[in-house]
Amino acid sequence: MTSEVYHIPALLPETLEALDIRPGGVYVDATYGGGGHSRAILERLDAAQGGHLYSFDQDADAVERAPKGDDRFTMVYSNFRFITNFMRYYDVDGVDGVLADLGVSFHHFDSPERGFSFRADGPLDMRMNRNASRSAAQLLRDTDEARLADIFKIYGELPQARRLASAIVKARNSGEDFATVSSFLDVVRPLIDPRKEKKELAQVFQALRIEVNDEMGALRELLEGALRVLRPGGRLAVITYHSLEDRMVKNFFKTGNFAGNVEKDFFGRVQAPLRPLGSRPLTPSDEEVAANPRSRSAKLRTAVKL
DSSP states (O other): HHHHHOOOOOHHHHHHHHOOOOOOOOEEESSSSTTTTHHHHHTOOOGGGGGGEEESSSOOOOOHHHHOOTEEEEESSSSSSGGHHHHHHHOOOEEEEEEEESSOOHHHHHOOOOOOOSSOOSBOOSSSTTTSSOOOHHHHHHHOOOHHHIIIIIIIITTTTHHHHHHHHHHHHTTOOOHHHHHHHHGGGGGGGGGHHHHHHHHHHHHHHHOOOOHHHHHHHHHHHHHHEEEEEEEEEEOOOOOOHHHHHHHHHSSSSSSSOOOBBBTTOOSSSSEEESSSBBBBOHHHHOHHHOGGTEEEEEEOOO
């Protein structure tokens, strides 16, 4: 399998321009995935000038595919939420750019044994890091009904969140262990609007995936950590794929906090550690969407550290 099949990077030219890469700069790709963004960044770095890229991924499959023997490159086998710790570990006193493409790799969606998609049967897993303790099946077996309803409402934005949670609890009380994608679909499909089946099932699976991997908590820590490790003038570029992520990134870029609360000094000047570049996010062109339909919902926001 080629890296291009593993994952096609979204908004690649736009991302490279957003990072304003210098040959001697130090950069972080927080989401290595299939390596498309990382390889493109590496092409612009010069080891003789001190150029270096640190790429993070918590999935062993991705780490295994990373470049070997390139003195411009360091692969970090970890969740990106620990960006501050690892930059300290590698004695990096500041970086010039951080990129995070928050999309799930094609490899995950297209591998039935990972359980990320409702389109094929397999174990209901959804763990980005296979060493993590809790799979989606375990979450469904152990989580109380109120929390399940919150997961589907907040992370899936599903109007039938309470009914979904109730059906899951009823099924597990009858002995269902949700070991497979098909067993889970048997429980939730009767509550899905058949006219919106693909959309609503995607929302159900998205909600579970976000909770299993604590994606929103990890994103908070990444943004805060990126701000700490960036040098003044350094750039933070984030590609999001759903409104929860995009809202968090937008608020943090504009105000320096996740609630979006604007703080001003005595003279009424906004006090924020970042300056967003552009008033609106960049989105894929019609040509990119035609070539890569999975990029359709991608939004790129970039900010400069002041």
